[in-house]
Amino acid sequence: MTSATVIQCLRQLFVLFGTPAYIHSDRGQSFMSAELKTFQQSHGVATSRTTPCSPQSNGQGERYNGIIWEAVTIALESLGLKESQWESVLPDALHSVRSLLCTTINCTPHERFFNFTRRSSSGQSVPSWLAHPGPVLMKKHVRATKYDTLVKEVDLLEANPSYAHVRLPDGRETTVLIRHLAPTEQQINKDNLDHSVLNDRTTDMDECVYSNIENTTQEVTSNMDNPIETSSVVRRSTREIDKPCRY
Incomplete structure (x- = not known):
């Protein structure tokens, strides 16, 4: 990736979202070039870089790179595309990340940034x-x-x-x-009618359950009609009752 490509992407982001106060990046060659530094200074953007050989100093960026790439991989597998065609599914992957609900703040990244709900092109249907x-x-x-x-x-x-x-x-x-x-x-x-056709299997299972319940009920009724003869001897408890204690 060249410095010209980075500058072009930053210009598109600045037009859409505004100019940021500062940009934190790693120590890539395209990010440390004099051309990019001049561009950022002309827009009044401060810069900071990670420590050499220490990617954990930019842990949030590294983590989100992994999240985005995982979403891209899933989209490629679902569409049956090759890994070299990752750019074609990148917008959908970014959309899924931006519309993912964060349970800590109870809103999506898009709502947090723009303060309105992001509409989705997927998941909508008509009756x-x-x-x-x-x-x-x-x-x-x-x-x-x-x-x-x-x-x-x-x-x-x-x-x-x-x-x-x-x-x-x-x-x-x-x-x-x-x-x-x-x-x-x-x-x-x-x-x-369509729902009843789809639920035929469920209906058959319910009928089997009901038939088993009816059979069980009939057995219980027959046992009640022919009660088992019991002894007339009354059983008494052999438990000893303790005398009350007086303090």
């Missing part, structure tokens, strides 16, 4: 009834009387995690919020 065009129910904001229905049926054209494009009964098309839409009764029944 099954919004994945395909079809009839849906939309909230009716204006009603002529209190006896009017609260919703009206519209045709869903397309949707994303935040908004949906629908066609109204009069033919007009508009964009509405997802929270103002709801599935129809047919869509709810279809989703319930």
